[in-house]
Amino acid sequence: MxxxxxxxxxxxxxxxxxxxxxxxxxxxxxxxxxxxxxxxxxxxxxxxxxxxxxxxxxxxxxxxxxxxxxxxxxxxxxxxxxxxxxxxxxxxxxxxxxxxxxxxxxxxxxxxxxxxxxxRTPPQVLHPDPAVVLPLNGLVMGTGDAAVESALWLAKAGYVAVKLKVGRQRVAEDVALVRAVDEALPAAVALRLDANRAWSWDEAVAFAEGVDGVVLDYVEEPLAEPERMPELWHDTGLPLALDETLQEPGGGTAIRGWAEAAVLKPTLLGGVARTLALAAAARAAGVRPVLSAAFESGVGLRGIAALAAATGAEPAGLDTYRWLAADVLSPLPFDRARVDMPGLFASPPAVSIP
Ligand SMILES: O=C(O)CCC(=O)C1=CC=C[C@@H](O)[C@@H]1C(=O)O
Ligand SMILES: [Mg+2]
The missing domain is CATH 3.30.390.10 (Enolase-like, N-terminal domain)
Known part of the structure; x- marks a missing residue:
């Protein structure tokens, strides 16, 4: 062409x-x-x-x-x-x-x-048998009662996984929040956490002890000293996910068996080939690849959905879409807890800049 x-x-x-x-x-x-x-x-x-x-x-x-x-x-x-x-x-x-x-x-x-x-559709170009239905991970940004309410709202809306931000308040408050959300959520909804490297070693250990008995899907990047993540997993059993680490030069080498998941953001990792290579490395190491957004427009999110469908059907971090009050796509590429992939790619995107 x-x-x-x-x-x-x-x-x-x-x-x-x-x-x-x-x-x-x-x-x-x-x-x-x-x-x-x-x-x-x-x-x-x-x-x-x-x-x-x-x-x-x-x-x-x-x-x-x-x-x-x-x-x-x-x-x-x-x-x-x-x-x-x-x-x-x-x-x-x-x-x-x-x-x-x-x-x-x-x-x-x-x-x-x-x-x-x-x-073909973009997912079909990338994979012979891409996922037909893509579940999404619901995102909760706040803390306290409002966060518990948002998590419940997401579960009722059909999200199969919910991600809470931690590390922005005292560890005891995070423990109380995680316990409250865990109690409120149906057992079938996976609970993911993201600390964005906010915790010291002692804080992370105190958190792990505080949430003992709570089933967590994973905690993204708990430590200010990220190289200690394998040790934290070993000592506490907390399931951990890589995110920021993968965006650093040579970060892919951190994908090892101790990690539960690799959060893959194509906007921060550097595109389709790099993301697919990391997803393959994750699979080979028994680590779940989770495709995620970095608050892109509908065009970017449509592309990340294609990558997610081509790498499995892990609940994808595309809920950032709800934070946009206007978009470049009409109709919206998705507005529910699950994306119908053939529907999303049934026609070329209608793009206009608001
Ligand atoms: O992962 C998701 O479910 C949504 C995306 C998300 O949480 C993030 C995207 C980009 C930066 C951060 O705000 C955050 C993250 O660190 O994972
Ligand atoms: Mg993260």
Missing amino acids: TIADVRVLPYRLPLAEPVMWNSERREARDGLLFRVESIGGHVGWGDAAPLPGFSRESLAEAESTLRDLGAALVGREIDVGAGLPGGALAAALDAAGLPASVRFAVDLALLDLAALEVG
Whole structure:
């Protein structure tokens, strides 16, 4: 196929409620859509949305890199699979060392385009038998009674897993919150926690002792000293998940049998091929790959859903969608606890920037 036109379209989406990123209160989410059109008239969409405090690149860096790349792609003749894992263009993009969010946008647009060219859906391009129904992980941001109520609301709405943020209050308060949520939730709903490296060793051990008897699906990145996670698992039995560790250079080597899950965020990891490689490494080590969002627009979330469906049917961290008060997609790519994958990809996305 020949690339006829490439556009970089900045967006700013209002958030339904403010979120703290990088110790700053944000009321909107900024990102860039990457639109790639082939001479046949097919259009592939990608999303570059650096997350403040988590991404290494700024939005301005992402935008200038994406514009340069777009200019270099126009007029090029590429094989349909060139941008996919193992493809010729993928190797050149690897060598370019692009910012993670930029690489995700490019990978996603080329995957979208490849799917249209061969008459399949993106998950079908990535896997011969992708998941048909994708369960989502419900996200709870607050603490106290409000958090217990949100968790209950999510369970009633049909979410099969709920993730609570911990490490933002005293350990005793976190223990009380986790116990209250555990009591309120039906046993079939998995309880996940995320401490974002907030705890010292002693705090993590005190937490593990405090929640003894509570069945946890896993705790993401409990320790300020992340290299001690295997020791924490060994000493306490707390099931642990890797997240931030995987985003660091060489972080994939941390995927070992002690970990329960690997949380994979393509926007922060650097695209489709890298995410799929980490998912394969996780499976090989007996670690569950859990695809997750970094508060992208519907275009990015649609792509992460494709990756999740191609790597299994673990409840995916796409509930960030509920934080967007407006989106670039209409209708919404999903608004429930489960995504009907064939439905999501039944037609090309209708994109417009609000
Ligand atoms: O993992 C999920 O279910 C949703 C995404 C999510 O919780 C996060 C995305 C990006 C940064 C953080 O706010 C947080 C995380 O650390 O996992
Ligand atoms: Mg996390």
